[in-house]
Amino acid sequence: MGAVKIIRILGIDPGSRATGYGVIEKNGPLLGFVTCGTIRTREKDFSRRLFEIHQGLREVINCHRPEVAAVEDVFVATNPRSAMKLGQARGVAVVAAMQSDLEVFDYTPRMVKQAVAGYGQADKAQVQRMVQVLLELSGMPSSDAADALAVAICHANHMDYIRKNC
Template sequence: MRITNYGLNKFVIRNSQFAQLKILGIDPGTTRIGYGLIESSGDSISLLDSGLLTITAKETHHRLVDLATSYTDLLRREKPELVSFEKLFFAKNVKTGLDVAQARGVLLYLTAQAGIPFLEFSPSEVKSNIAGYGSADKQAVAMMVKRITGVREIPGPDDVTDAIAIAIAGSNHAKFM
């Protein structure tokens, strides 16, 4: 599989039966950002790495700088060929929604700056892609993530499970591009 980047978020994937693609899934947040790195090869998906970027700074500007540093380090270490993000959904708390939007902006910018194509999915699109219906609960998504990747347990909280699911959604979408 070859990705040709034609500018910000416009790319073509040349698919073949044996092509491999490293996809990083990101579940954005203000202080905890879940990530999951998978390798997709044909119909096979392997979990390569997963975890949390934990941001402890209290003030917004420090938090965004810490996030940028941690995420840049993650991109350099893992070298993904595609990044999948969860879109911001309507937040009940407006301040939290704005904070997450700022964090997403930093992540999207750094991904684009690194020349890595990215996809975005709403939470219901991820759930539908993984579990077959858009209102699936966290347990159904976790069960399908384990089944798809072949792992017994997912290390970490729901943010990590969600990030792996977002990466799998990116893999499934990339197969048809």
């Protein structure tokens, strides 16, 4: 039996004003916290905000060297304009990861919530709390960072299944 390879996973929760990121390590069945945070855009111009997201994610990738990225898929919003902006922010996140030669995996919000809270309609507070428990964090991560960590945890839970079926 070979040695277990530690894999570093970047989780991304895209948003046009605040994009959460979280990096974890998977060592066999164990998960470890590396870092998390939020990229908050300051520009008024939407195109410049997208560029800020791209640059921020590239910095995170260059600093923490993940091997794979997991991005939350766009949920169906009631406002089409908001959904389009969210989709563009998500696209920028995917491009930033792919420019760094990371394979990118997509997960729906329901899959992410199911993976961390055991319930596909868990609220943000439940997701935050479960992320804190699963990663044994001393403090509660911000909502956006917790969502990104949850995406990374979701991918960590699905990795073995993906390997077996590809």
